[in-house]
Structures are given as C-alpha cells and as structure tokens.
Amino acid sequence: MYPSSLSARITLLALLSASTFYFLYKSRRRKNLPLVSFNPNGDGSLDALSRRRGKLFFISQAGTSRALAGRLFSRLASNGLPFDLVDPQSYEPEDLSKESLVLMVASTWEDGKPPENGRFLANWLGESAADFRVGSLLLSRCKFAVFGIGSGAYGSHFNAVAKDLSVKMRALGAGEILPLSLGDVDKGDVDGIFDIWSEKLIAVLKGVEDSGVILENGVGIGESENESDGGFESDEDGESGGETVVVDLEDIAGKGPSRKSGAVAQINGKANGTREMVTSVIRTSLEKQGYKIIGSHSGVKICRWTKSQLRGRGGCYKHSFYGIESHRCMEATPSLACANKCVFCWRHHTNPVGKSWQWKMDDPLQIVDTAIELHTKMIKQMKGVPGVTQERLSEGLSPRHCALSLVGEPIMYPEINALVDELHRRHISTFLVTNAQFPEKIKMLKPVTQLYVSVDASTKESLKAIDRPLFGDFWERFIWC
Numbered sequence: 111m112y113p114s115s116l117s118a119r120i121t122l123l124a125l126l127s128a129s130t131f132y133f134l135y136k137s138r139r140r141k142n143l144p145l146v147s148f149n150p151n152g153d154g155s156l157d158a159l160s161r162r163r164g165k166l167f168f169i170s171q172a173g174t175s176r177a178l179a180g181r182l183f184s185r186l187a188s189n190g191l192p193f194d195l196v197d198p199q200s201y202e203p204e205d206l207s208k209e210s211l212v213l214m215v216a217s218t219w220e221d222g223k224p225p226e227n228g229r230f231l232a233n234w235l236g237e238s239a240a241d242f243r244v245g246s247l248l249l250s251r252c253k254f255a256v257f258g259i260g261s262g263a264y265g266s267h268f269n270a271v272a273k274d275l276s277v278k279m280r281a282l283g284a285g286e287i288l289p290l291s292l293g294d295v296d297k298g299d300v301d302g303i304f305d306i307w308s309e310k311l312i313a314v315l316k317g318v319e320d321s322g323v324i325l326e327n328g329v330g331i332g333e334s335e336n337e338s339d340g341g342f343e344s345d346e347d348g349e350s351g352g353e354t355v356v357v358d359l360e361d362i363a364g365k366g367p368s369r370k371s372g373a374v375a376q377i378n379g380k381a382n383g384t385r386e387m388v389t390s391v392i393r394t395s396l397e398k399q400g401y402k403i404i405g406s407h408s409g410v411k412i413c414r415w416t417k418s419q420l421r422g423r424g425g426c427y428k429h430s431f432y433g434i435e436s437h438r439c440m441e442a443t444p445s446l447a448c449a450n451k452c453v454f455c456w457r458h459h460t461n462p463v464g465k466s467w468q469w470k471m472d473d474p475l476q477i478v479d480t481a482i483e484l485h486t487k488m489i490k491q492m493k494g495v496p497g498v499t500q501e502r503l504s505e506g507l508s509p510r511h512c513a514l515s516l517v518g519e520p521i522m523y524p525e526i527n528a529l530v531d532e533l534h535r536r537h538i539s540t541f542l543v544t545n546a547q548f549p550e551k552i553k554m555l556k557p558v559t560q561l562y563v564s565v566d567a568s569t570k571e572s573l574k575a576i577d578r579p580l581f582g583d584f585w586e587r588f589i590w591c
C-alpha cells in the first residue's frame with residue numbers, strides 16, 4: 111500500500127461520494143416541481159418531453175388484452191388522441207424514463223406471471239423499483255393507467271400482473287391518472303368494465319388536452335393513487351405507499367451475537383464463529399430482492415448497468431470515468447454484515463450487524479468460484495433479450511472487474527486480502543467500498559484497484575443520525591479513514 115497515493119485516492123473518492131449525494135439530493139428536490147404538461151397531439155407549444163406520443167402497451171398471450179388494447183387504440187385515435195400501440199417485446203424499457211404517458215392493458219398467466227411478451231418489461235420494472243440506485247423518481251415525468259385482464263378463479267393471483275405493474279410504476283415515481291381497473295374473464299363483464307374504464311380515461315385525457323396540462327384536480331387525477339372508485343380497484347398489497355417491512359437481524363434472529371458468548375474461535379489467527387451470518391429468514395428476504403447468496407455470508411447480484419451494457423446501452427459511472435465495461439463487471443460482497451444501520455440502506459434492514467466478525471467463515475477461493483459461477487448464470491439468462499449480441503454475451507461471461515460493494519462491509523471479512531488476491535490472480539480488477547468504520551482493516555488491506563470510502567455526512571451528529579453506527583467511537587474511526 112502506498113500511503114500518499116492512497117490518501118489522495120481516498121480524498122478524491124470522498125469528494126466524488128459527496129457530489130453523488132449532492133446530485134441525489136438535487137434530484138429528490140425535483141419531486142416538488144410542478145407536473146409536466148402533456149398534449150398527445152404534440153403541438154409546437156409543448157416542451158420536448160411532451161411531444162413524445164403516448165404509448166399503449168398490450169401484455170397478452172392468447173390475444174384478449176391485445177384485442178382490447180386495439181379497441182382502445184382506435185377509440186383514442188377517433189377522439190384525437192393518437193398513441194403508439196406497442197408490443198413490449200419490441201420496446202426498450204430504459205426508454206420509459208422519456209415517456210410522458212403510458213397505458214397498459216395486461217393479462218396474467220400461470221402462477222400470476224406475465225405473458226411472454228411482457229416478461230422483460232415487468233422484470234425490468236420490478237428490478238428497477240427494488241434497486242436503491244435507480245431511485246424513486248426515475249419515471250416521475252410519466253403518467254400512466256393500467257387495465258388488467260385475469261380470472262378470479264386464480265384466487266390470490268387474480269390479475270397479479272396488472273396490480274404489480276401499477277405498484278412498480280408508482281414506486282418509480284410515475285403518476286397514476288386513473289385507478290387500476292381489473293376485468294374478470296370468468297364473470298363475463300370484461301367488455302363492459304373495459305368500456306367504462308376507457309371512457310373515463312378518454313375524459314381524463316381530453317381534460318388534459320383542453321387545459322394543456324395535467325391538472326392535479328382533473329377527472330380522476332389526484333384521486334387515483336390510493337382510492338378505489340366504483341368498479342375500479344386500487345392495489346392493496348401495500349408495496350407502494352404502504353409501509354416498508356423493516357426486519358432487523360435483532361428482530362428476526364434474536365439478539366445480535368454476544369461478544370461474551372465464546373462462540374468465536376481463532377483459526378490461523380482469524381476469527382471463526384459457529385453461527386451462520388445469513389439465517390434462513392435473511393436468506394429468503396435477500397433472495398426476494400434478487401441477491402444470490404454464496405455460502406453463509408457472501409452475495410452476488412447482477413447490476414442493472416451490467417444488463418444495460420449487455421444490451422448495448424449505457425454503462426455505470428465507472429464506464430464514463432474509467433472506461434470500464436459494465437457488462438464485464440460483477441458486483442459482489444464477502445460480508446453481508448456491516449457495523450451500521452444506515453437509514454438509506456436498501457436492504458430493507460435485513461442486514462446482519464456486528465462490530466467484529468462473529469460468524470462462521472467461508473473459504474475465499476470458494477467464494478470467488480461461486481460468485482463467478484452465479485454471476486455467469488445470471489448473464490446467460492440475458493440470452494435472447496433484445497439488444498444482447500453474442501459478442502457482448504461472451505464478454506460478459508468472463509468478468510474482468512469486481513465491485514466489492516454490493517451491500518454490507520466487505521473488509522469485515524477476515525480473509526478479504528486472500529479474496530482480493532484471488533480476484534487479481536484471475537485478472538479481475540477490484541473496486542472496494544468501505545463505510546469508514548474499520549480503520550485497522552484499511553491499514554491491513556492489500557492494494558485494491560480502487561478504494562472508495564462512503565462519506566454519508568459531514569458532522570458527527572449528522573453521521574450518527576444517518577448511519578446509526580454501532581461503534582461508540584464511530585466519528586474517530588470515520589475521521590481516521
């Protein structure tokens with residue numbers, strides 16, 4: 111390690127981290143901006159955003175939703191509201207952030223899943239909504255409405271897809287201009303319900319057109335997000351607008367490990383506990399969020415930028431700054447635990463916490479092997495996705511970079527140096543992010559390709575409030591780093 115170059119790097123990265131938070135803060139402030147104007151005719155008086163034609167998606171397998179969407183398409187057109195009728199299979203979901211108006215007619219198939227043509231779009235929305243880095247304002251310029259087709263015979267899966275689309279669009283900041291409406295093919299009244307919904311929709315859109323802006327008090331607008339209306343149903347599964355389920359290790363697995371328990375042994379001078387860090391409850395929760403758990407304390411997840419660049423789209427900031435190819439980057443951590451309970455942590459606070467390593471320890475080579483295996487499996491699943499070429503897919507299958515930053519605190523893992531060595535041995539560069547609570551570990555750390563220190567606050571008080579650190583001397587630790 112070269113102290114002077116290291117401290118220069120840390121300073122630079124701390125600055126970058128601070129500016130990232132500044133931009134996040136700025137983007138959050140956009141929530142307070144007035145709603146964007148929309149005119150589906152796209153006359154010259156409107157801004158560039160609203161000149162984009164509305165999109166009417168049909169998510170359909172056997173044709174019912176497709177036929178209904180076609181009917182709506184004609185009705186919209188005859189009311190002077192031209193839309194593009196879109197098969198989501200030939201649509202790039204990244205473009206959703208540019209849309210100002212989206213309508214979806216979606217059916218539900220086996221086990222509550224979407225028909226084939228809407229699978230990628232639905233997954234993309236789900237993953238983006240669950241990804242902390244995407245933010246809740248991605249679709250803040252977009253207004254939308256969803257109509258669902260399903261069968262009540264499928265019980266809890268009734269219209270699961272339409273319900274989920276509505277939840278995820280809202281979670282990403284899109285505004286629902288009309289409450290979700292659900293048709294039941296077994297009741298034989300789908301056409302009637304759809305017609306009522308279409309009429310309301312056209313009234314809303316014409317109201318929009320008349321005023322030239324989306325009015326917060328326009329027909330249905332402003333009521334739609336939480337209220338149900340006659341035959342219209344609002345989503346009640348509580349995923350958006352409802353409370354986030356907060357599960358802490360201390361709540362789900364009893365109290366945190368006791369330092370006095372004697373359960374930690376030393377093996378080759380390294381702490382090695384008897385308990386597994388990831389309990390079955392934590393595992394289930396993390397897996398639901400898309401993490402692949404490795405052994406008992408590590409994880410890997412395919413990053414949205416990896417997928418984006420596999421499809422020939424943009425990469426993450428490392429691509430912009432250093433030319434790193436995001437589709438060849440693997441995101442992993444050897445410790446899902448950390449010593450903070452940051453208020454912004456994106457793991458719904460299912461993270462195990464501790465001030466030192468208390469858990470059973472897995473072998474570093476095994477972790478690297480499994481991480482690459484699971485990562486490449488996820489890459490293979492991208493085969494056939496629009497935009498993914500064979501060349502990029504093969505490149506993605508041999509990762510060249512590893513972001514040790516997924517969640518938790520990678521340097522808590524006692525064998526972090528061996529793990530970094532193994533990655534370098536395989537010609538994989540390492541980007542390690544630490545939360546500045548383990549200065550002694552930083553001192554012991556072998557050189558990594560880049561070391562990032564998260565700077566979450568600028569004063570002792572604000573750091574305590576934001577990171578909720580476990581260490582009493584958290585500020586001294588932080589300042590040292």
Ligand SMILES: Cc1cc2nc3c(=O)[nH]c(=O)nc-3n(C[C@H](O)[C@H](O)[C@H](O)COP(=O)(O)O)c2cc1C
Nearest residue numbers: 170171172173174175217219222260261264268269
């Ligand atoms: C094999 C199968 C599975 C289905 N699963 C569900 C389901 O889980 N939930 C639901 O609400 N409807 C379910 N349905 C009902 C369909 O949503 C309904 O038949 C709809 O009209 C299909 O729309 P599409 O023609 O646009 O594909 C299922 C239908 C079939 C044939």
Ligand code: SF4
Nearest residue numbers: 448450452455518545
């Ligand atoms: S340090 Fe990272 S992993 Fe730990 S709570 Fe904070 S954000 Fe989450």
